[in-house]
Amino acid sequence: MAYWLFKSEPNTWGWDDQLAKGEAGEEWDGVRNYQARNFMREMKIGDLGFFYHSMKEKSVVGIVKVIAEAHPDSTTDDPRWECVDIQAVRPFVKPVTLDQIKAEERLADMVLVRNSRLSVQPVTDAEWQLVCTMGQTKP
DNA sequence: GCCAACGTTGGC
DNA sequence: GCCAACGTTGGC
Numbered sequence: 001m002a003y004w005l006f007k008s009e010p011n012t013w014g015w016d017d018q019l020a021k022g023e024a025g026e027e028w029d030g031v032r033n034y035q036a037r038n039f040m041r042e043m044k045i046g047d048l049g050f051f052y053h054s055m056k057e058k059s060v061v062g063i064v065k066v067i068a069e070a071h072p073d074s075t076t077d078d079p080r081w082e083c084v085d086i087q088a089v090r091p092f093v094k095p096v097t098l099d100q101i102k103a104e105e106r107l108a109d110m111v112l113v114r115n116s117r118l119s120v121q122p123v124t125d126a127e128w129q130l131v132c133t134m135g136q137t138k139p
Numbered sequence: 140g141c142c143a144a145c146g147t148t149g150g151c
Numbered sequence: 152g153c154c155a156a157c158g159t160t161g162g163c
Contacts, residue, residue, distance in 0.1 A: 009161085033146070054161060098162080117145060117160055 003123040004049035025087035029075045036120035059095035092135035
């Protein structure tokens with residue numbers, strides 16, 4: 001199973017919105033970046049991801065699960081863009097801030113640190129375990 | 140609120 | 152196909 005990170009600006013779509021969707025989950029739509037789209041194409045049902053709040057908060061705030069593999073993005077007619085559906089799994093007991101991640105040398109190669117603008121990113125097993133530990137949250 | 144970095148677009 | 156210009160993102 002693979003791990004991912006989904007980034008969102010909380011004023012646009014935040015953890016609370018995701019949580020409110022419950023079991024049904026929601027499309028991760030609006031991505032207009034090839035790299036991010038390609039990662040979504042690689043996702044499988046059951047893969048887990050971090051839910052990251054950008055801008056003011058800059059924290060990993062929860063864990064989500066992929067519940068539908070890549071399909072056309074319903075917010076555009078442009079067939080190039082696809083998205084997956086994700087469901088909130090559990091919130092982080094303690095959100096892990098970008099500052100904490102940057103301060104942890106074992107996380108220096110996280111895509112979040114290397115390429116902060118990419119909105120959908122892969123996360124390695126080691127990174128997954130460590131960030132969950134930092135958030136006092138079960139992986 | 141600013142600005143650097145990046146990705147995309149479009150003219151040549 | 153290259154590259155300059157532009158728009159957007161997101162950290163600071």
